[in-house]
Amino acid sequence: MKKENGPTHFSLLSVMRRIPLLIVVFALVAWQVPHRWAARHAPDWYASDPALVTGVSRSVQAWVQRDLKQSSFNTGDVRFDGEWLFGTYLMAGIGFCQEAMLFPDRREHLVPLIEECVEQVLSDEVKVFDISAWRTDPIETLDDPDQHHAAYLGYLNLLLSVYRQLEPKNRFVKINDRISDALAARMAASRIGLIQTYPQEVYPVDNCAVYSGVALRERLAPTIHGDMLARWKEHFVRDYVDKETGLLIQAVNFRDGEAIDDPRGSGTTLGLYVLSFVEPEFSRQLFEATRDQLAGHFLGFGGVREYPRGVVGFGDIDSGPMVFGFGMSSTGFSIAGARIHKDRELFTDLFSTLYMCGAPLKRKGEIEYVSGGPLGNAIVFAMLTAVPTAGGTE
Numbered sequence: 001m002k003k004e005n006g007p008t009h010f011s012l013l014s015v016m017r018r019i020p021l022l023i024v025v026f027a028l029v030a031w032q033v034p035h036r037w038a039a040r041h042a043p044d045w046y047a048s049d050p051a052l053v054t055g056v057s058r059s060v061q062a063w064v065q066r067d068l069k070q071s072s073f074n075t076g077d078v079r080f081d082g083e084w085l086f087g088t089y090l091m092a093g094i095g096f097c098q099e100a101m102l103f104p105d106r107r108e109h110l111v112p113l114i115e116e117c118v119e120q121v122l123s124d125e126v127k128v129f130d131i132s133a134w135r136t137d138p139i140e141t142l143d144d145p146d147q148h149h150a151a152y153l154g155y156l157n158l159l160l161s162v163y164r165q166l167e168p169k170n171r172f173v174k175i176n177d178r179i180s181d182a183l184a185a186r187m188a189a190s191r192i193g194l195i196q197t198y199p200q201e202v203y204p205v206d207n208c209a210v211y212s213g214v215a216l217r218e219r220l221a222p223t224i225h226g227d228m229l230a231r232w233k234e235h236f237v238r239d240y241v242d243k244e245t246g247l248l249i250q251a252v253n254f255r256d257g258e259a260i261d262d263p264r265g266s267g268t269t270l271g272l273y274v275l276s277f278v279e280p281e282f283s284r285q286l287f288e289a290t291r292d293q294l295a296g297h298f299l300g301f302g303g304v305r306e307y308p309r310g311v312v313g314f315g316d317i318d319s320g321p322m323v324f325g326f327g328m329s330s331t332g333f334s335i336a337g338a339r340i341h342k343d344r345e346l347f348t349d350l351f352s353t354l355y356m357c358g359a360p361l362k363r364k365g366e367i368e369y370v371s372g373g374p375l376g377n378a379i380v381f382a383m384l385t386a387v388p389t390a391g392g393t394e
Contacts, residue, residue: 036300039352045384046339046347048102053385055367057099060381061113062366063374064092069125072374080317082129083151084375086121090155091378093117097162098385107166114163118172121156133198139175142182148195151206153179157213158274164220180217183210184225192257193235200254204240205267208248208274211236215278233279245308246289250318265294265306265330266318273336273386280340280389287337294330295346298323301356302349304330328357332379336386354380 044052068088073081096114100107120126122139130138130152138149160176186195187210194207215229239257240249247263248271272286294305303326307313315321320328331353338347358369358380369377 036352038301038355039348041355042348042351045351046344048385050103052367053099053102055362055365056377056381056384057096059366059368060092060095060377063377064089064113064117064120066374068374070128075317077317079129079133082126082132086126086129086152086155088374088378089117089120089126090159091375091382093121093159094162095378095381095385097159097166098382098387100166101387102385111167111170114166115171118156118159118163121159122175127152142178145186145189148186148197150195150203150210151197153183154206154210154213155274157183158209158216158277159213161213161216161220162277165216168220176217177221180214180225181223184214184228187211187214187232188228192252192254193232193239194252194257196254202252202254202257203250203267204236204248204252205250205271205274207236207240208271212274212278219278233282237282241286245293246285247293247308248286262307262311262313264313264319265290265304265327266320266333268294269304269330269333269337273333273340273383276336276340276386276389283337284341284389287341287343290330290334290337291343291346295334296326297349298326300349301353302331302346302351303353304334304350306330332383335380336383339384339386340389342388 041052068085070078070081070085073084075081075084093114096110096117100110100114127138130149134147134149136144136147138147138152141147141149157176157179160172160179163170164173164176183195187193187207192202194202194204195210197203197206211229211232214225218225218229240252241247242249242263245263247265248268249259250261250264250267252258253260268286268290272283272290275286276283290304293308296303296305303323305325306315306319306322306327306329307325315327318329320332322328331350335347335350335354338344338350354369357371358376359371361368361370369380372380
């Protein structure tokens with residue numbers, strides 16, 4: 001019996017002794033395999049593969065041609081539902097513009113889609129979230145300097161200016177001019193150099209969109225705002241870029257411009273994206289700060305933190321869900337930053353996370369990120385088609 005029991009006891013002991021090794025092997029497999037599998041299409045996306053771009057573009061086209069309403073979203077807050085409806089058409093429109101820049105032969109097909117997005121953003125159904133906050137219509141009060149409407153007018157005007165760069169004589173040129181002049185006047189009159197998103201709410205990232213839309217229009221059709229824009233940029237860099245981290249301050253007091261929130265990833269990464277259309281070097285500075293201060297990994301998957309290392313913060317509607325400090329918004333927007341500034345390694349790491357979390361599904365020639373819904377798919381489309389600058393780290 002001892003002879004029979006001996007090997008059994010010895011085998012069990014051998015297995016027990018190997019458990020630490022098995023754990024190490026399992027950890028190495030978990031670290032190496034999933035993120036590499038999820039990143040397998042990253043090189044093709046980095047190179048703007050025509051078939052992949054077409055697949056996501058068709059999916060976004062299907063979303064924007066549906067009868068979307070505020071009730072199509074369920075954030076738990078009516079204003080945020082409205083923002084998400086607005087953001088869907090905005091990001092889709094910019095994404096279609098970028099697709100046309102990457103593939104000029106698709107312009108004829110894409111122009112009607114861009115104009116449909118602009119028309120939707122201008123519609124009463126989409127404007128209502130901003131009207132409810134300000135109690136005034138942002139378009140009807142362009143001549144009123146006290147009606148700022150920074151987010152609605154700023155991002156709309158950026159879309160209009162980007163489209164104007166693509167189609168200089170499009171039918172929205174006059175409204176682009178009117179909004180640009182109105183926003184420039186409000187920027188010049190502001191004691192803190194920033195204008196309000198909602199009454200008494202000021203966010204530097206929204207003012208990046210305001211500046212970019214006005215500055216791009218100024219570049220395409222010069223007026224009298226050039227000197228003001230140069231002064232504005234100097235003021236903005238001095239007062240609203242955190243000196244320690246190089247990140248954008250998330251929110252400031254509407255009276256004196258003092259910071260009332262930390263420098264954060266969601267604002268910085270969206271800011272560097274919208275600034276890239278007119279200020280590639282400033283955008284690069286914000287991207288490098290993001291990479292240095294916020295970028296990291298978990299089991300090989302890339303992520304971008306919402307708060308700088310050492311700062312404890314909580315998630316909100318801006319950050320999206322946070323996991324181990326990594327924010328959904330900052331990670332997603334950084335995909336565009338990595339493309340724009342040609343950081344292949346970071347793009348690959350972040351794409352692997354997008355793939356795992358977004359659950360892309362290919363059917364009938366469309367590629368839809370199942371977990372994203374209309375807004376998520378529109379943002380992914382805009383980020384994955386962001387146009388690289390002339391410089392880069394490659």
